[in-house]
Amino acid sequence: MNRSTWIVVAVVVVLFVVSWVVHASSTSGEENNIARAFGVTMAAFLTLAIFSFLYKDNPFYKFAEHLYVGVSAAFWMCQGFWSTIVGNLFPRLSEGVSEFFQVPYQASNWNFAYWTPVILGLMLLMRLSKDFGWMSRWPLALIVGTTAGLNFVRYLRSDFVKQVSATFVPLLGTAKTHPWLGLGNFFSNLDASATGQLVAMMSNWVIFIGVICGIVYFFFSKEHTGIFGRASRVGIWVLMVTFGAGFGYTVMGRISLLVGRITFLFKDWLQIIS
Amino acid sequence: MYSPGVLISLVVIFGGLAWLFVRSIKGREVDRRVIFVFIFLAVAAPILFPITFEEHATAVVKGLYDRIDTLPEGSRILISFDFDPAMAPEVQPMANAISFHCLDRGHKVVFMSLWATGQTLLTGTIQNVILPEFPDLVDGEDYISVGYKAGNEGVLNVIVSDYRKMFPTDVNGVPLDSTEIFKEIGSCADFDLIVALGGGRPGPKEWVLFVGDPVGVPIGVGVAAVVAPQLYPYYPQQIIGILGGVKGAAEYEEQLSGSYDRFSDMEKPGLSMMGPQTLAHVVIMCFIVIGNIAYFRSRKGGKR
Amino acid sequence: MRQQIPLFITFFVGALLIVSVFIPPFGDMERTFTLWFDIIAVFAFFLGGGNLIRVHVAKLKARKEDWPFSIVTLLGFSVMLAAGLFKINNPGDISSAVDAPGSLFYDIFNSVIIPLGSTMYSLLAFFVASASYRAFRAKNREATLLLIAAFVILLGRTPFGTAVTGWIPDSASILQIPNLAIWIMNSPNLAGQRAIMIGIGLGVISMSLRLILGIERSYLGGDK
Numbered sequence: 083m084n085r086s087t088w089i090v091v092a093v094v095v096v097l098f099v100v101s102w103v104v105h106a107s108s109t110s111g112e113e114n115n116i117a118r119a120f121g122v123t124m125a126a127f128l129t130l131a132i133f134s135f136l137y138k139d140n141p142f143y144k145f146a147e148h149l150y151v152g153v154s155a156a157f158w159m160c161q162g163f164w165s166t167i168v169g170n171l172f173p174r175l176s177e178g179v180s181e182f183f184q185v186p187y188q189a190s191n192w193n194f195a196y197w198t199p200v201i202l203g204l205m206l207l208m209r210l211s212k213d214f215g216w217m218s219r220w221p222l223a224l225i226v227g228t229t230a231g232l233n234f235v236r237y238l239r240s241d242f243v244k245q246v247s248a249t250f251v252p253l254l255g256t257a258k259t260h261p262w263l264g265l266g267n268f269f270s271n272l273d274a275s276a277t278g279q280l281v282a283m284m285s286n287w288v289i290f291i292g293v294i295c296g297i298v299y300f301f302f303s304k305e306h307t308g309i310f311g312r313a314s315r316v317g318i319w320v321l322m323v324t325f326g327a328g329f330g331y332t333v334m335g336r337i338s339l340l341v342g343r344i345t346f347l348f349k350d351w352l353q354i355i356s
Numbered sequence: 357m358y359s360p361g362v363l364i365s366l367v368v369i370f371g372g373l374a375w376l377f378v379r380s381i382k383g384r385e386v387d388r389r390v391i392f393v394f395i396f397l398a399v400a401a402p403i404l405f406p407i408t409f410e411e412h413a414t415a416v417v418k419g420l421y422d423r424i425d426t427l428p429e430g431s432r433i434l435i436s437f438d439f440d441p442a443m444a445p446e447v448q449p450m451a452n453a454i455s456f457h458c459l460d461r462g463h464k465v466v467f468m469s470l471w472a473t474g475q476t477l478l479t480g481t482i483q484n485v486i487l488p489e490f491p492d493l494v495d496g497e498d499y500i501s502v503g504y505k506a507g508n509e510g511v512l513n514v515i516v517s518d519y520r521k522m523f524p525t526d527v528n529g530v531p532l533d534s535t536e537i538f539k540e541i542g543s544c545a546d547f548d549l550i551v552a553l554g555g556g557r558p559g560p561k562e563w564v565l566f567v568g569d570p571v572g573v574p575i576g577v578g579v580a581a582v583v584a585p586q587l588y589p590y591y592p593q594q595i596i597g598i599l600g601g602v603k604g605a606a607e608y609e610e611q612l613s614g615s616y617d618r619f620s621d622m623e624k625p626g627l628s629m630m631g632p633q634t635l636a637h638v639v640i641m642c643f644i645v646i647g648n649i650a651y652f653r654s655r656k657g658g659k660r
Numbered sequence: 661m662r663q664q665i666p667l668f669i670t671f672f673v674g675a676l677l678i679v680s681v682f683i684p685p686f687g688d689m690e691r692t693f694t695l696w697f698d699i700i701a702v703f704a705f706f707l708g709g710g711n712l713i714r715v716h717v718a719k720l721k722a723r724k725e726d727w728p729f730s731i732v733t734l735l736g737f738s739v740m741l742a743a744g745l746f747k748i749n750n751p752g753d754i755s756s757a758v759d760a761p762g763s764l765f766y767d768i769f770n771s772v773i774i775p776l777g778s779t780m781y782s783l784l785a786f787f788v789a790s791a792s793y794r795a796f797r798a799k800n801r802e803a804t805l806l807l808i809a810a811f812v813i814l815l816g817r818t819p820f821g822t823a824v825t826g827w828i829p830d831s832a833s834i835l836q837i838p839n840l841a842i843w844i845m846n847s848p849n850l851a852g853q854r855a856i857m858i859g860i861g862l863g864v865i866s867m868s869l870r871l872i873l874g875i876e877r878s879y880l881g882g883d884k
Contacts, residue, residue: 155705
């Protein structure tokens with residue numbers, strides 16, 4: 083590292099310490115104020131380290147990124163261990179171990195079967211070995227089989243049958259809010275009100291035609307020519323509106339995250355807003 | 357009408373946009389870091405000089421609100437915190453508001469999570485909302501946190517028919533059999549409403565596929581904005597209400613403030629985020645317009 | 661045999677889970693297999709942690725580029741692991757939640773994971789803004805349609821939209837931007853998302869069947 087880098091690091095360390103001290107002294111009457119001040123300063127430092135990437139890649143960003151990777155991995159391991167291994171596995175394997183961890187032992191004649199996930203889990207860890215890595219295929223097979231078996235019925239029911247069923251909407255009037263009472267009633271109540279009959283019917287038409295044309299677009303086994311091609315074109319338009327809506331929501335989502343971070347910096351760290 | 361700070365920041369931002377427009381028309385390159393500064397200002401200025409707006413709950417939000425409001429007192433509600441810190445700025449405000457609403461209505465609430473990070477964020481809601489606002493409520497009787505379990509949709513596949521097989525104890529090791537709240541709960545089918553908060557996987561979609569549709573329990577969702585459009589096909593047959601992003605949170609908070617005086621005195625992060633959100637949206641729309649004007653001008657200039 | 665047994669496991673478990681939907685007496689076996697799956701998922705977390713250690717130790721030993729940061733990763737990993745496994749500073753006993761308020765685990769989550777996690781994703785706000793200026797061009801009809809929809813949603817999801825079109829009378833209230841935004845979400849967006857959902861659903865169903873029947877074997881890797 084060259085001289086200017088050392089100067090930057092020194093300045094950052096000094097600012098860190100200053101922030102910590104200022105925070106601790108501003109909350110001097112509270113419990114654990116020094117530890118909490120360190121926590122807030124650390125959070126602010128890490129936030130700014132990530133934001134520094136917007137200027138260019140730098141050692142502070144790399145530090146924050148590497149720290150995140152290590153801490154997150156350990157976080158999930160610990161949560162998984164205490165919640166599922168201690169909470170669900172040990173109580174079925176051994177009464178003594180259950181007593182040690184103070185979790186209720188679950189007696190059953192079939193508890194011996196729970197050594198199976200232990201053996202399969204250990205086989206999964208063999209993936210780290212070059213010579214015994216093939217052993218990880220067995221637990222992977224169980225994972226793949228479980229996922230495939232679970233998803234098959236659920237996706238068929240919820241994402242196919244129910245979605246197709248929900249597309250069968252009335253094209254004259256609507257089922258609940260605006261039942262069809264004849265042309266006379268339709269023309270006498272004709273307006274462009276958001277809650278009116280015309281808009282409700284238009285919505286049903288858009289849903290019915292939009293879903294069919296959208297599915298036609300994704301059917302690549304036939305050339306998109308003639309009527310099929312025109313339906314596919316309509317499908318593209320519907321999908322473009324969908325993606326535009328998605329983009330709008332994505333922008334909203336990302337801006338919210340930025341608002342959250344800047345609020346933290348101004349409120350919890352710099353304390354310039356209440 | 358608006359404070360001097362608000363007016364100054366609006367002048368700075370729109371003045372800057374005018375500068376950007378002129379520069380773009382002249383075909384001059386704009387460093388992307390200038391764009392970054394614009395977005396930072398557009399978000400920071402309304403945080404420093406708050407601009408507040410009134411919100412009105414839309415039908416998708418009211419769907420969930422009305423269901424919680426009209427369920428009889430003592431109904432059993434399951435709230436699942438399936439999100440991480442990346443989604444927390446959007447989802448945590450709705451989580452807090454919905455938790456408050458359910459407990460204030462006298463419902464019995466079971467909190468759980470399918471994400472490890474969700475359990476810790478749930479702890480935050482309990483510490484910051486439930487314990488201060490409802491000091492008389494008893495853990496295990498009026499509400500309970502059963503915490504996180506690994507396995508994604510595998511967890512849902514077990515609890516849909518046998519809750520205790522997956523969650524024998526609460527998050528502190530107390531057996532569920534010994535708690536008052538779980539006396540009449542054997543599986544997810546025994547809940548009157550399930551609220552899935554999140555947006556990743558596993559999340560609201562998995563709740564619909566693995567719990568809502570198989571056993572017919574009503575599902576309401578609160579999701580990050582990025583995911584909200586993908587859930588509309590499930591509405592209203594499979595999902596009764598959708599809170600999409602910080603706008604959904606703001607609408608819910610506004611609706612709650614109107615009916616519950618106690619909530620109107622609480623912090624409402626969803627509503628306070630709408631000011632920066634609005635200005636940032638306007639700035640981004642200006643970017644799109646300016647970019648397209650510059651593009652079409654250069655294309656026209658190129659054709660000549 | 662190295663392929664046959666895993667293929668049989670996949671078939672047996674997958675078929676059992678499908679059959680148990682239609683034959684309830686198999687439900688208990690189904691839940692047990694699912695619980696095994698959940699337990700093995702935790703071993704997958706351990707595998708991830710183990711792999712992290714292996715990669716970064718190798719990087720350290722070989723003094724590859726940015727090797728000092730591997731020390732940061734390993735240090736962060738070790739501290740968090742110790743804080744979680746030994747419940748350091750946890751106010752409760754061994755049965756209390758690992759992330760009980762006041763524990764070192766909870767404090768590290770609040771001061772490291774929350775700021776890093778949220779800030780990483782908030783960077784995208786800047787990149788979305790940059791993309792809006794540099795890349796979003798109404799080059800053709802479809803792109804224009806996309807932009808118009810995005811504009812309506814961006815305006816409609818903020819109070820600015822109400823202010824801009826609030827003057828439109830109720831008889832034409834669909835043209836008010838917030839109402840138009842709601843209509844876009846409930847109609848064309850719903851239609852497009854449903855078409856995508858049906859397509860993905862069919863893909864998942866066919867892939868699940870291929871995996872269970874052993875036609876798709878890529879998850880087994882090469883034949884070693």
